Amino acid sequence: MEMNYVIDTLFALFAMTLIIFMVPGFAMLEAGLVRTKNVTAVLTVNIMVYAVASMAFLLIGYKMAFGSWEFQTGISAWAFFLFQMAFVGKTVNIMSGGVSERTRIIPLALFTIVMAGLIYPLVVNVTWGTNFLEGTPFDISSMHDLAGCTVIHSTGAWALLAAILIIGPRRGRYTKDGKIRVIPASHIPLVVLGALLLWIGWFGFNGGSVGAISSKENADLVALTIMNTNTGGLAGAITVGLVMYVQYKRFDITMILNGALGGLVSVTAGADMFDIYTPIYVGAIGGVIVVYGVALFDKLRLDDPVGALSVHLLNGIWGTIAVAIFADVSLWSQVKGVLVVGVFSFSTSFIVMYLINKITPFRASDDEQLQGLDIEECGLEAYPEFRRSI
Numbered sequence: 001m002e003m004n005y006v007i008d009t010l011f012a013l014f015a016m017t018l019i020i021f022m023v024p025g026f027a028m029l030e031a032g033l034v035r036t037k038n039v040t041a042v043l044t045v046n047i048m049v050y051a052v053a054s055m056a057f058l059l060i061g062y063k064m065a066f067g068s069w070e071f072q073t074g075i076s077a078w079a080f081f082l083f084q085m086a087f088v089g090k091t092v093n094i095m096s097g098g099v100s101e102r103t104r105i106i107p108l109a110l111f112t113i114v115m116a117g118l119i120y121p122l123v124v125n126v127t128w129g130t131n132f133l134e135g136t137p138f139d140i141s142s143m144h145d146l147a148g149c150t151v152i153h154s155t156g157a158w159a160l161l162a163a164i165l166i167i168g169p170r171r172g173r174y175t176k177d178g179k180i181r182v183i184p185a186s187h188i189p190l191v192v193l194g195a196l197l198l199w200i201g202w203f204g205f206n207g208g209s210v211g212a213i214s215s216k217e218n219a220d221l222v223a224l225t226i227m228n229t230n231t232g233g234l235a236g237a238i239t240v241g242l243v244m245y246v247q248y249k250r251f252d253i254t255m256i257l258n259g260a261l262g263g264l265v266s267v268t269a270g271a272d273m274f275d276i277y278t279p280i281y282v283g284a285i286g287g288v289i290v291v292y293g294v295a296l297f298d299k300l301r302l303d304d305p306v307g308a309l310s311v312h313l314l315n316g317i318w319g320t321i322a323v324a325i326f327a328d329v330s331l332w333s334q335v336k337g338v339l340v341v342g343v344f345s346f347s348t349s350f351i352v353m354y355l356i357n358k359i360t361p362f363r364a365s366d367d368e369q370l371q372g373l374d375i376e377e378c379g380l381e382a383y384p385e386f387r388r389s390i
Contacts, residue, residue, distance in 0.1 A: 005213075012082070022093075024194070028193045029191050029257075032191035038373045047196070053089040066256050092111070092115050097306040099362070101360050105377050111352060119352070123341055123344065131223050133389055137287050147205050147268045148205075150269065150338055153316035157348040162346055170183070199261075205229075209225075225271045227276060229268070232286065234260070234283065239288060243291050255290070262272070262290035264279070267282050282318075294307050315325065321338070
């Protein structure tokens with residue numbers, strides 16, 4: 001029994017370490033997708049999110065989600081905390097990346113405290129935690145969400161949608177005559193590196209959420225979960241590559257990588273319940289959702305530089321529902337979970353950001369956006385020898 005405790009604790013710590021690789025993953029992905037004049041600001045935000053969100057979760061959020069340090073008894077309480085802490089910043093990473101190039105750091109930091117200390121912990125409480133909604137019509141504890149299709153990805157993306165509505169698009173992104181101005185990525189190798197770090201981190205994200213590995217049954221389940229996670233990413237990448245070539249006769253690496261991420265998100269809820277072939281269908285559909293989701297949000301003039309709404313919101317919803325389609329889980333339980341978390345996350349995020357925006361505006365001025373947030377917010381350019389574009 002003691003050996004099982006040690007092995008499962010070590011497994012949780014290893015999975016946590018893989019998830020922390022997603023911090024540089026988000027940082028590199030976003031740094032490569034924005035213009036050179038905003039790279040330092042994006043990197044600063046990502047470090048700030050990890051530090052501030054983790055501290056807020058330690059001081060406030062963890063007990064709100066799980067009630068006490070003894071919530072999980074099969075492993076060390078400290079290892080369980082660290083594993084859960086590794087998740088919390090991802091909700092804000094999703095939001096911060098989608099409002100890049102026009103958002104100030106201080107209001108983002110303030111929202112990070114509220115997200116990590118209140119909004120996300122309450123979502124965790126009613127799904128994975130102590131569940132203060134138990135016995136009420138809004139009880140969603142029966143929703144199967146292994147590693148956070150809804151709990152993490154949708155929660156962060158609903159906050160992003162609220163942020164975009166409050167902050168607005170980047171300067172010059174949409175012209176007065178209704179056209180969309182293309183703003184190309186600045187550093188494709190960083191985009192590739194970031195996406196692959198996220199992909200690797202996902203193995204800890206989903207595999208670690210099984211919770212234990214010290215028995216044969218659990219070891220097999222962890223291996224199956226990681227295999228299905230990888231398959232979802234493969235299917236998303238391949239499908240988007242084919243779609244882009246058929247439509248445009250070009251292979252767009254940024255879209256292919258977002259297709260992989262969409263596939264990874266889409267299997268996050270049910271990777272432990274699918275057979276080895278189901279993630280191919282789920283991930284492929286997730287990739288298609290990314291392609292047409294990006295176009296849809298641009299038509300709606302919702303400026304999302306990294307495609308996070310398509311990857312995390314649409315595929316968070318699809319992945320949660322896919323569990324009911326491909327596994328023996330109630331469809332209503334899944335849909336109800338999506339609705340309850342969606343309404344709560346969007347409404348609370350909108351209210352909190354609206355109030356913060358009144359105190360210290362999220363949006364940088366047009367002149368500051370023209371100059372670049374590296375200079376305005378950080379006083380340090382990532383590429384000082386390059387001529388900055390407008």
